[in-house]
Amino acid sequence: MSDHDALLDTVLAYRRSKPLLVALDYDLFTWVERGWNTAPALARRLKLDARAVAILLDAVAATGFLAKHRNRYRNTPLGKDLLVQDSPNYRGSNLKYQEATWQAWSDLKGVVKTGRPKDGLLQWIHKGAFAEDYIKAMGDVAREPARDLAAKLGLAGTAKSLDVGSGAGSYSAALVARNPALEATLFDLPRPLGVARRLLSEHPFAGRFRFKAGDFLKDSFGTREFDLVLISNVTHCESAANNRLLVQKAFKALRPGGRLVVHDYVSDRGLTSPRFAAMLAVHLLVFTGRGNVYTLGQYSGWLRAAGFRGLRHRRVAAGGSYPSLAVIGTKP
Ligand SMILES: C[S@@+](CC[C@H](N)C(=O)[O-])C[C@H]1O[C@@H](n2cnc3c(N)ncnc32)[C@H](O)[C@@H]1O
Incomplete structure (x- = not known):
């Protein structure tokens, strides 16, 4: 990786974490596991915007936490283990806490x-x-x-x-x-x-x-x-x-x-x-x-x-x- 790429990798890390946190906060991994596995179905079920949900899920799939085939998403083994509510290894509460405190980080400049x-x-x-x-x-x-x-x-x-x-x-x-x-x-x-x-x-x-x-x-x-x-x-x-x-x-x-x-x-x-x-x-x-x-x-x-x-x-x-x-x- 070039120096500039390494710099950007750190600076843009939030673009990988925020979609994951928001998807988790809406319990999308759990809903996908229950069969609501397309963006329109999820948007209807959760009263969200279908285009925005599609863009969000594609970003999550790009980082490897969902898999996509045609227009359907499924959980990867890691997602199923850590991000789906019924799993004994569920870590979603911690991710919800990270999402809740994101605003505090946004205020860092003022702090x-x-x-x-x-x-x-x-x-x-x-x-x-x-x-x-x-x-x-x-x-x-x-x-x-x-x-x-x-x-x-x-x-x-x-x-x-x-x-x-x-x-x-x-x-x-x-x-x-x-x-x-x-x-x-x-x-x-x-x-x-x-x-x-x-x-x-x-x-x-x-x-x-x-x-x-x-x-x-x-x-x-x-x-x-x-x-x-x-x-x-x-x-x-x-x-x-x-x-x-x-x-x-x-x-x-x-x-x-x-x-x-x-x-x-x-x-x-x-x-x-x-x-x-x-x-x-x-x-x-x-x-x-x-x-x-x-x-x-x-x-x-x-x-x-x-x-x-x-x-x-x-x-x-x-x-x-x-x-x-x-x-x-x-x-x-
Ligand atoms: C970071 S958590 C640690 C929880 C646990 N000991 C652990 O290691 O997982 C800090 C805990 O301190 C508690 N706490 C914070 N201020 C407190 C206070 N003034 N009196 C009693 N508990 C407090 C919080 O409610 C929270 O449960």
Whole structure:
């Protein structure tokens, strides 16, 4: 690829992603699977413009997420696995979240000037149906890393855990699956917690979840109650000062000998790699305002300052494109 082609490939990447996101947002992959497999049929079924639907689907087919024969579309094996609603591997909720937050990215130019997005994370969570998609979106991408992290923690003797900013509860679900004696408390804002409660109601270990609604910046986590506190993918939504506070509150909530696990996407010291983390920092700038991606040095500093000892870290999902890190400290 020439330098100019490489430049254009990056600049025009949005032209590949936006049609895919819009097609997913209208559930077109699911409707195609159910037999509405031409543009006019889809347009009639969903009250859309037939010409626009045809152009959209051709663009999606050009990027390989649909196949086209004459005027009919069908899902590719990848599309059937990841983009059709009934599939156990469905990742559509996460794509709906990317589509919903596209507007926040469109405002990047203004945010670079003011340093502040129009809406912060809490405003987003309280917008219409957003909380539901947001929480399901977290669930979509959490299942595999959650299993990996739970396998790496060694949970013998861990009876009570607290999951701060628990989202869909995927990490607590992975912990209880590993340790049959564990009782897991999920702590989140009322709306997201309601979504998690519903998602987990059919879970085989439903009886081992406890639900605590609250604001992690304002409300107590308890005192000497838990053997393990997990703060997963929450610190990137918050400022460094708030993260120091969360770590201090976790210290108070743990019994002596208990562990804090802070799990997140972590940047190298120069903040330019891994590439995903540098891009996530931009997402957090436009979507949360105060969130960021931090370094292992920063995490270790927060844990040590709160009193944690025996610090170690474990790599999670290390082979993939979205590696994360668990920083673990013990309360003496
Ligand atoms: C990026 S999600 C992480 C979800 C989950 N821990 C995971 O790793 O998949 C951040 C979570 O923090 C919750 N959250 C954000 N601000 C909060 C607050 N002030 N108090 C309690 N929960 C909050 C959100 O509702 C969301 O569930």
